[in-house]
Amino acid sequence: MIGNAEVMHGQGCELHIAPEGLAIKFLATLPGRPALEAVGYEEVAAVDVAPNGRQLQVIFYAPRETWVIKGTNRPEALWARDSMLRHMSRVKARRTPLFEAKAEPDDLREKITELSAADPPQVAVLADLLLAQAIHHGATDLHLQPTGNSTVVRVRVDGQLITLGEMPAGTGERVTACLQVMARMRSFAGPVAQTGRMRVDDYGRHVDVRLTALPTTDGVRLTARLFDPSRALLDLEALGFAPDALAAYREAISQPRGCIIMTGPSGSGKTSTMYASLAELVATDPSRSISTVEEPVELNLPGVDQTEVNRPSGMDFAAALRSVLRQDPRVIMVGEIRDMETAEIAMQAALTGHLLFTTVHAPSGAGVLTRLLDLGLEPYVVASSVTMVVAQRLVRTLCPDCRQACELAADELEWLGITPMDREGWEACLPTGCSKCGGSGYRGRSAIFELVPVTDRMREAIMQRRPMQELERLSAEASTGDLWRAGLAKVAAGVTTLDELRSVLGTPAR
Ligand SMILES: [Zn+2]
Numbered sequence: 001m002i003g004n005a006e007v008m009h010g011q012g013c014e015l016h017i018a019p020e021g022l023a024i025k026f027l028a029t030l031p032g033r034p035a036l037e038a039v040g041y042e043e044v045a046a047v048d049v050a051p052n053g054r055q056l057q058v059i060f061y062a063p064r065e066t067w068v069i070k071g072t073n074r075p076e077a078l079w080a081r082d083s084m085l086r087h088m089s090r091v092k093a094r095r096t097p098l099f100e101a102k103a104e105p106d107d108l109r110e111k112i113t114e115l116s117a118a119d120p121p122q123v124a125v126l127a128d129l130l131l132a133q134a135i136h137h138g139a140t141d142l143h144l145q146p147t148g149n150s151t152v153v154r155v156r157v158d159g160q161l162i163t164l165g166e167m168p169a170g171t172g173e174r175v176t177a178c179l180q181v182m183a184r185m186r187s188f189a190g191p192v193a194q195t196g197r198m199r200v201d202d203y204g205r206h207v208d209v210r211l212t213a214l215p216t217t218d219g220v221r222l223t224a225r226l227f228d229p230s231r232a233l234l235d236l237e238a239l240g241f242a243p244d245a246l247a248a249y250r251e252a253i254s255q256p257r258g259c260i261i262m263t264g265p266s267g268s269g270k271t272s273t274m275y276a277s278l279a280e281l282v283a284t285d286p287s288r289s290i291s292t293v294e295e296p297v298e299l300n301l302p303g304v305d306q307t308e309v310n311r312p313s314g315m316d317f318a319a320a321l322r323s324v325l326r327q328d329p330r331v332i333m334v335g336e337i338r339d340m341e342t343a344e345i346a347m348q349a350a351l352t353g354h355l356l357f358t359t360v361h362a363p364s365g366a367g368v369l370t371r372l373l374d375l376g377l378e379p380y381v382v383a384s385s386v387t388m389v390v391a392q393r394l395v396r397t398l399c400p401d402c403r404q405a406c407e408l409a410a411d412e413l414e415w416l417g418i419t420p421m422d423r424e425g426w427e428a429c430l431p432t433g434c435s436k437c438g439g440s441g442y443r444g445r446s447a448i449f450e451l452v453p454v455t456d457r458m459r460e461a462i463m464q465r466r467p468m469q470e471l472e473r474l475s476a477e478a479s480t481g482d483l484w485r486a487g488l489a490k491v492a493a494g495v496t497t498l499d500e501l502r503s504v505l506g507t508p509a510r
Contacts (some may be wrong), residue, residue: 008080009072017083019090022058024067039064039093042124046198047084047179049077054339056080061124061178080248087156089201102136105438111167113154121171127178131200134226137209142226144176146219151176158396158445159267162438169219176213176222183211192373205230210296227298233272234279234301240446242489245480248451249390252276254284256330258387259325259350262339262359263368269394269447271298274357275334278304291329293320295336295509305329325349340376347377350385365389365452366475370468383459389475391484393504395496399437403429403494412498416484429494435456437510446495448486452479 005016005023008237016023020048025040039060045358046059053074058067072080103111115122130153134142151172153164184195193214200207208227215218221245233239241249252260260277262270276299278290282303292301295309295317305327307320309401321334325345336359337343350356357385362368368389372382411418433443455478461471476482 006083008072008076010069010499013069014078015029015056015058015067015069017080017087019087022084024069030211031102037067041084041088044084044088045124045178046184047081047088048184049074049215051083051295054076059181059184061181065308082484085179098237103133108133109165112167113138116167116171121174121425122173123174123487126167126171126175128180130164130175130426131179131209131224133225135200135205135228137162137164138225138228138231142222142224144172144178144179144222146172146176146216148218151219155173157438158442159394160440161394173219174485176220176426179211179222179224180213180220183209185211185213186360189387191489204456208298216455229299229469232275232299233451234276236273236276236280239276240275241449242480242486242491245449248418248453249388249449250280250454252388252451253281253355255355255387257350257353257355258279259347259356259358259385260388260390261368261386262357262390262392263365264359264363267394268392268450270392271391273337273360273390273447275299277357278331278333288331289327289329290331290333291324291327293324293335301379309335318345323343329354332357337372337375343375344381347372347381347385348409351381356385364472364475365391366468366471369454369458369462369471369475373462379463379465383454383462386454388454389452391452391483393448393487394445395448395487395490395491395500395504396442397444397446397495398429398431398497399434399441399443401439401443402432404432405494408498413488416488418488423492424494428491428497442500446490448483450479450481450483450486450491454478 005018008015008017012027014025015404016025021038021040022044023036025036026033029035034125042062044058045061046061048057054070054072056069056072056077060066064070064236110170112126130142134155137155137157139157141156143154145152146169149169151167151169153166155164162496180196183198185194185196187265193212196211198209200209205228210225210286212223215487236246245343260273262273264270278301281288281290286303290303290462291305291307293307293309297306297308300306307324309315309317309320317334321342322345324332332349332354334356336347336362346356346358360371363373369382373379406428408423413423433439437443452475458471458474458478490496491498491501
């Protein structure tokens with residue numbers, strides 16, 4: 001049959017694997033079924049081996065049905081899968097010289113239109129192209145949004161949504177289904193939300209992709225979150241801390257016990273800060289055991305035991321944290337605290353000789369403390385476990401290739417109480433826009449921090465359940481400076497702009 005084919009045996013069939021394609025040969029003929037089916041690798045979406053190795057599946061882009069080969073043995077099935085994946089990636093590399101780097105917006109828009117208009121539409125090629133371009137754009141998310149008669153493709157870069165192109169509704173639907181198949185979701189599951197994951201190997205980079213498919217009245221809306229380890233900042237120095245704040249933060253994380261709580265809206269970089277903190281602890285003392293409980297695990301950290309929450313099987317934050325504590329780690333990161341049970345276990349751990357990192361949703365640093373009390377924790381537990389609250393936001397940074405020095409207008413900062421004299425030595429800049437930053441004038445993001453070490457006076461106020469305003473006042477006294485102050489330092493250094501600060505922080509209440 002196919003030249004150079006190697007053969008894997010299954011129950012009642014043989015799978016022939018050759019560099020130029022795949023064939024399945026049935027040993028017994030059935031009426032209405034051909035004895036042999038052959039396909040090229042460009043039709044193969046995914047290959048999967050059952051955990052026990054007794055079954056192998058070859059999943060195709062619609063409309064070909066999945067091949068299920070039963071009765072295999074594990075080593076043979078794994079070998080077959082790996083050689084198919086190898087051939088598939090070779091075929092893919094030949095087929096997609098589709099921009100090895102970030103494409104120019106017009107070229108990309110044109111390419112998407114062209115592939116959609118082909119007869120038949122190049123569905124699989126489009127799916128690969130969109131994923132690859134999302135990665136090359138440094139995007140954190142890829143969105144395929146049906147709007148009725150078309151599907152709009154957008155990526156989120158540095159927190160901003162950028163439109164890459166548009167596909168006719170029919171093609172968009174098939175590209176969405178194709179991505180769902182690649183992520184092992186069922187593309188014909190009906191109107192239910194689904195999640196799936198896959199790994200994209202793009203020119204030597206391995207990017208983890210989590211997909212969510214949500215049915216809407218216009219069709220399935222697909223969101224893919226991209227976790228690119230090569231873009232992750234695991235260096236505390238590179239996150240954006242001011243030097244004095246970094247020193248204070250390092251002091252807090254070098255303690256053997258206590259609880260450090262991050263707060264900020266989603267997408268404000270809290271996980272990156274916790275990851276960078278754990279990476280630093282691994283580097284300074286590799287003998288210390290470190291565990292995490294996360295939802296999901298966004299990045300594999302060397303030297304850290306990471307556990308993922310799995311709600312359907314009953315492994316919620318509280319249950320996962322309990323089982324992690326049995327292994328007696330010294331340092332623990334809990335992705336998020338939002339229920340009493342998790343809060344109680346976590347704070348007890350912080351009281352009994354563990355260093356704990358976590359996040360709590362709250363409007364401010366002091367708000368974190370009242371939130372913990374509102375969850376039902378005893379004041380003495382909160383007062384004696386929490387050592388520091390860290391409020392964090394991300395601001396876009398000016399493109400170093402095109403930013404231009406500017407003079408801020410005399411009254412520009414009066415409303416913040418900053419006089420022209422305070423601004424002596426400032427080197428404020430404005431965005432211009434060039435090819436390197438896609439015309440926006442901004443490239444990359446940097447974090448701004450407010451650190452609130454929990455002081456004795458704050459502990460007292462917590463114990464006496466003093467009103468929120470008093471905690472706010474005490475926390476402002478203890479703080480290294482609020483988010484505005486941290487942001488203005490970056491404006492002064494020409495790293496970001498006042499407009500960007502206003503859009504992230506809103507107008508300050510003063
Ligand atoms: Zn630029």
